[in-house]
Amino acid sequence: MxxxxxxxxxxxLYPTVAGHLQNALDKQVFSQSHRSQAFKDLYRRADEGLRALFGLPQDYAIYFTGSATEIWERSLQSLTAQHTYHLVNGSFSKKYLDHAKWLGRDAQALQVPFGQGFSLDTVKVPAEVELLAITQNETSSGVCMPVADIHALREKYVAPLISVDMVSGAPYAALDFSQVDMAFFSVQKGFGLPAGLGVWLVNERCRAKAATLEGKQYTGGHYSIASLQDQYQQFQTPCTPNVLDIYLLTHVVEDMLQKGxxxxxxxxxxxxxxxxxxxxxxxxxxxxxxxxxxxxxxxxxxxxxxxxxxxxxxxxxxxxxxxxxxxxxxxxxxxxxxxxxxxxxxxxxxxxxxxxxx
Amino acid sequence: MxxxxxxxxxxxLYPTVAGHLQNALDKQVFSQSHRSQAFKDLYRRADEGLRALFGLPQDYAIYFTGSATEIWERSLQSLTAQHTYHLVNGSFSKKYLDHAKWLGRDAQALQVPFGQGFSLDTVKVPAEVELLAITQNETSSGVCMPVADIHALREKYVAPLISVDMVSGAPYAALDFSQVDMAFFSVQKGFGLPAGLGVWLVNERCRAKAATLEGKQYTGGHYSIASLQDQYQQFQTPCTPNVLDIYLLTHVVEDMLQKGxxxxxxxxxxxxxxxxxxxxxxxxxxxxxxxxxxxxxxxxxxxxxxxxxxxxxxxxxxxxxxxxxxxxxxxxxxxxxxxxxxxxxxxxxxxxxxxxxx
Structure with missing residues (x-):
């Protein structure tokens, strides 16, 4: 066995992956142009499936990147000029913080020991913070933040954008996306797919903030929110994406929806x-x-x-x-x-x- | 048919791809950790194959990214502080130039009309230029630069790093890598693989230049040359890569070597x-x-x-x-x-x- x-x-791998992969090979999906109608139809279908799976509010857009790691960087480039705040309790939440420092942000953090979570009353987010980074599930330590706590943070902190790393929590985590501003994951965890694709869920508040920074700083080039959104409106991507993973994700999400x-x-x-x-x-x-x-x-x-x-x-x-x-x-x-x-x-x-x- | x-x-797709993909599924390659010995062995094997295929000088390192588009950005971040020079004769050489401008570089260009190449005597690279960007094969216009011309530019311009976009020219282009400093391609062109992987070939001169910029500017975070090199020394990657494409690339390169x-x-x-x-x-x-x-x-x-x-x-x-x-x-x-x-x-x-x- x-x-x-x-x-x-x-x-x-999710049990249906091998079958979907064979179908895609039979249909020569991986030879099709990423500028073709066939690709646009695939992206639209991925979008519909993910919206249904996560119960996304209408104003959310869905972008694809090379990894979740890239989304740490791109979210900071497009959404912050100066101040970020990070809840750090393991290696991956720490890496989001590191990225903010590398980018020269004034990055503050509440750090608790490895293996521990956060009591909400210890979280004090300063008024100037533009982005509050939360790791919903720390893959390194096995600590999760209950979604109710994330929603409670929103209630307490209305001003900052709330970014949720749900890399190893999706699709299990029943996050209410109207209570946060962006979230992201990679497909080789809960979706059971080959690695090589990051998925970024972004609301209108993020796009509005990104628009205020365009032209004032480097916002990520082809992977700025402005560029991703521009392409997304035609169900396109700024450069040739991992079509294979987008295809598999689309079909596995539909399998998951069928199961419920x-x-x-x-x-x-x-x-x-x-x-x-x-x-x-x-x-x-x-x-x-x-x-x-x-x-x-x-x-x-x-x-x-x-x-x-x-x-x-x-x-x-x-x-x-x-x-x-x-x-x-x-x-x-x-x-x-x-x-x-x-x-x-x-x-x-x-x-x-x-x-x-x- | x-x-x-x-x-x-x-x-x-390269004719052997479907068979390799089936073997990888049978061996559960896509469930293996990217920190495992199995992955390191795969990366080493990819490295050996690509070195043989391109006849790489010993000092070259081979890094993986999400796309060739990403390498435009990462090469500029890690290798240039201020001055770049671009030979522009189509949409993709233009995008490399755009990236340099987005990053705030003083980017100069020699532009010729779409469908034309360059006469070497019109190329005048100023002394202060840190990186000379050449598109060996313009996918948009079908214009190539003969490799002899690239070698001649090296003879004329010793100081700048020479970066060669060979996205749609590899592995055909018989580039002498001792005459340039870096080159890159994506796998969905000449290698006949599903999209989603960029391959970056980088020599010691690049690494030395990158080291002088570390700490002085944002060099690309996890995708800086310093970070990629640090991981490469153990045949590792900064984040979970597209293992599926690395697997297929390794095997298709070996098939190509067998053919010659x-x-x-x-x-x-x-x-x-x-x-x-x-x-x-x-x-x-x-x-x-x-x-x-x-x-x-x-x-x-x-x-x-x-x-x-x-x-x-x-x-x-x-x-x-x-x-x-x-x-x-x-x-x-x-x-x-x-x-x-x-x-x-x-x-x-x-x-x-x-x-x-x-």
Whole structure:
């Protein structure tokens, strides 16, 4: 039997990917011009599917980039002149902050230790802040911010644009997009696709702010919001995009819609509960994130207590179960288990049983 | 029979692509971590293949980006503080110039009309220029710069870094990389792959120049030469790359090496000669580029004399032969025929016969 990938991205491919890929090859989709009507029709279909999946307000636009990493940079270039504020509790939220500093922004941050989330009363966003950067799901530590907390931040802070990194949280996270201004993800996590595409969801407030900065600073060239929006209005992209991933995303989103996003969320929670319950009972493992409300349902991080993590990973791999190592300094002591829609409840059961027998 | 794409990119897929893609799916390559040994081994293999194919000097490094468009921007950010010089004779050389202006560089250009190339004696590069941008093959107009001319510019101008856009010329163009400092291409042209990957070949002189700019200006964040080089030394990338395209590129480059780059060049020239000979004799078509030395062997642009170009394109399409339209303002009056390695001599024969019968 083929191994199952519980890795936090690149991850297990969504079960329908191979079939869609074969259809696209048969139809020679990847030879079609990105300026053709066929491509415009594909982009429009991707747009419709993603709007339905996320319940996007009408004023949102959807842009494609090479990666989510690029969106950290482009969002800062197009949406900020000076002041940003970042909630940092892991390696990826830290990288958004780093980008702001590299770009010369006056970037402030509230930092909490790895493995912890934020209590809302400690968040104090200064009045001059243009963009408040939130990482909804920290892929490095397995900490999530409940969407209700994001919505509460909006209520408290009306002025700054709110940017949500939902790279490893989408499509599970039931974010109310009318309560934020932009969000983004990459496709090799929750959508179970080959890597190489970032998806950027941007509202009218962002476009208005971007318009005030055009001409006053470098806003990202072909990947400025102005340029992306200009192309988006014809369902085009500034340069030749990753058509293969856009094709697969379109079809997997339609598969997900057919299943229903409510059902996907329910299954995600059921599977997550099984893993966390086991971790809490286990003598060999423990959930890394202490605060239950901050435990990510999509990326589950476990401390390995009595063995080197690498040994656990090897033993699982021998059984065809591939889990991720801990991130960075936690490589020796933790494992990460991605609980994305591509992994079935039955596969989670097999994994939990294997963990139990270690 | 499936249509054949003679479009200038996205283009006909290289004949081995579907098989490689199936192998990668079978081996679950797209679920593997981009931090894994398996990925490092893949990158190393891509590196070895590309070095052999291009005959790269030892000091070159090979980086991956989301597109060639991105390399316009990143090369200017990492390699120039102020002065650039551009040879502009079409839409893509113009875009490199635009990027330099957007980035606030003092960008000078020698511009010649669409459809023309450059006489070397008209090129006057001022002493202060840091980067000389050359488009080896203008995908928009079908004009190429013979590699001997590029080598001659190096002889004349020792100081500036020479950057060669070979997006639609690679791997045909027999560039001597010891005579330039960097070059780049995207994979959906001559390599016959799905779009979504830029490949950047960078020598030590570039890295030395980049080092002098680090800390003094924004050099591209994760996509600065410093960051890319830092990762490259472990055959890693700054963020999750398009692993699918890197996999396909690696395998198609190996297929090309097996065939031999000399053979590929010879076949390209044979096929190009057939098309240009027909265009010269034809009453309906004429080669757009007058100067024979500047006629691109890889992207052939033809004026359509007595019919609307769109009608010609439709009639060919009905026969399963897909050619490109003219670029921009030339859409109504020209067709573009890509003569990439993925298209066989027999397929070119079929196309020429169909053109003859129009």
């Amino acid at each position: 083929a191994p199952v990938y519980f890795t936090p991205g690149p991850a297990q 996003v409510a059902q996907i969320r329910k299954e995600t929670e059921t599977k997550a509960a099984k893993v966390y319950s086991f971790l809490e009972e286990s003598a060999l493992f423990a959930p890394f994130v202490q605060e239950k409300a901050h435990r990510s349902p999509t990326v589950i991080v476990a401390d390995v207590l009595e063995k080197p993590a690498v040994e656990v990973i090897s033993m699982l791999k021998a059984k065809g179960l591939v889990v991720g190592s801990g991130y960075g300094a936690f490589k020796e002591k933790q494992i990460r288990i991605a609980n994305f829609p591509a992994v079935s409840e039955q596969q989670i059961d097999v994994l939990v049983e294997a963990l139990r027998l270690l | 499936a249509p054949v794409y003679f479009t200038p990119g996205p283009a006909q 780059v000399a053979q590929i060049r010879k076949e390209t020239e044979t096929k190009a000669a057939k098309v240009y000979s027909f265009l010269e004799e034809s009453a309906l078509f004429a080669p757009f580029v007058q100067e024979k030395a500047h006629r691109s062997p890889t992207v052939i642009v033809a004026d359509v004399l007595e019919k609307p170009a769109v009608e010609v394109i439709s009639m060919l399409k009905a026969k399963g032969l897909v050619v490109g339209s003219g670029y921009g303002a030339f859409k109504e009056k020209q067709i573009r025929i890509a003569n990439f390695p993925a298209v066989s001599e027999q397929q070119i024969d079929v196309l020429v016969e169909a053109l003859r019968l129009l």
